[in-house]
Amino acid sequence: MSTTVYVPGDAGALSVGAGEVAAAVSAEAKRRGVELNLVRNGSRGAYFLEPLVEVRTSRERCAYGPVRAADVPSLFAADFLNGGTHPLSLGLTESIPWLKSQQRLTFERVGVIDPASVADYVKHGGYQGLERALALSGAAVVQAVTTSGLRGRGGAAFPTGIKWKTVLDQKTKTKYVTCNADEGDSGTFSDRMLMEGDPLSLIEGMTIAGIAVGATQGYIYLRAEYPHAHAALKAAIAAAYQAHYLGPDVAGSGKRFDLEVRLGAGAYICGEETSMLESLEGKRGEIRVRPPLPAIKGLFGQPTIVNNVITLASVPWILAHGAEAYANFGMGKSRGTMPIQLAGNIRRGGLVERAFGLTLRELLYDIGGGTATGRPIRAVQVGGPLGAYIPTKDFDTAVDYEALVGIGAMLGHGGIVVFDDTVDMARMARYAMEFCAIESCGKCTPCRIGSTRGVEVIDRILAGVDRERNVRLLEELCETMVQGSLCGLGGMAPFPVQSALKHFREDFRARV
């Protein structure tokens, strides 16, 4: 049997040279007349070690990284195919401290399996959740999701089971399951990693959702900025059809579930659920006024589940291992695990899946190792471009939905962007308004006009024009946007501005 070598095909790993490394491994193996089985797995999420090359030896998997293409001949010379020692040796992958400290449930297969192989997926516990679900009534499946305490991982944190129950209770013939894969928040990449590294878990989650609530058609709304995820999803969907896990007779149950991917077109607002539904219908992504809720009147006017990628991909684990097993992780009303993404100016950035409750300090320093530049951290932005900037004095706050709300912040989709002490917080505040102006759908005035006025007011402050009066005006403008906007874009874009004013007011001064 030939040795298996893993070189990630994950977009992030490719962005730092994994493609060249894979080519070099193949070329060197050929040159030496060695047979090997090269698997393009997802990323383990330790991006500071990418490209991370693994070899499956008789023991477990040995890791080497970060590997450059030029290192490959020396890896062969060091007999890495048998776990040989090399300056880039990281030992057994499972023993790398950064990975070992994690609790991977939703991401248990990401970086481990061949994402395009149904057989590999099943071998690693895939489709056990669906099997359980098929033995239960729809109501029992929904109850399990409710009991697990799973809340929407896209950012809104709404209890998933309650949403599903609403769709289940609708007496219409046509219902839909839609997946919001418009992961537009800066500092987030968990959806991308999962879709590229274990797309079948998302497909299985959507299939379970469809069978539970009586929907036969699913759509994944994927952002156009993710071409690698697009390819991975299309390949996985085709493989699932081939293996009869999608189609008219899902896993021999006689139940139908069809699934397709639809591409967005570069509009941040389409991550808002009603805007996403408009876009899926082929229209401008302008938000809808709620009610009615999408669970009652959603896609094409029919009852529709709208869930984020991570939410849906967590469902197979919950069904396979039991709702209580999932709920045993976490704290308070935040149950289960959360894939946190350490991003920006961080030494050991990447994906950290842990039970809720870890503090920001533990994440940033113990796991993340502080900044990449080696300078002190000044602020972190949690929860994407609409999330507050958090100062160092609040770093003992736990990563938990309610705890973050308690300090005027939000967890959102779990991205943490780190800034060192060179950051200009007035510029970041200006950017928040500018981004809102670029991405506003234009439907409501506070967002459409307010964001542009916000940029202008900050420019006046920075130009030294009537500082006190303009700072007050900016505060009032923020309040108007928060209170008066129709959706979270205009309603939350002021959060980074308000937090910058509150914690970093000294930055709002005239520039030379």
Added chain:
Amino acid sequence: MESLPSEQTATVRRVVAEHRERPGPLLEILHAIQAAFGYVPAGAVPVVAEELNISRAEVHGVVTFYHFFRRTPPGAHTVSLCQAESCQSMGAAVLADHAQKRLGIEFHQTTADGRFSLEPIYCLGNCACSPAAMIDGRLYGRVTPEAFDALIAEGSAAK
């Protein structure tokens, strides 16, 4: 409004025919048109409207709503630089200044020789390897000004 050459009109009609039976097909159709031409020509709008039996205003409204749809032909290479927070924390602004000077154009412009279009983009999902760039659909991480120059030199040599 410019009208399309008959060959291109035929392409647009064929694209619409491929997608028209799918629910909510307009975005899919526009993606296919952009894939075929590199942008969505103004002359394609009335053809799509007629084929789908909707107004030109509706089609125009959708084309102009989404940042991804271009209304002018792109350069031979499209360079997108992430301008979002994570990349800003790792020097995206310096990289953007450098890129604009190096190419002699601003964002949303194409070089006079037609080789490069430069676009801002708001998150490529590569935030643990900031700053990020995408060139012709290929993702790059930890992009320094020097690395950028090397990529551009490669692109110049390719076409």
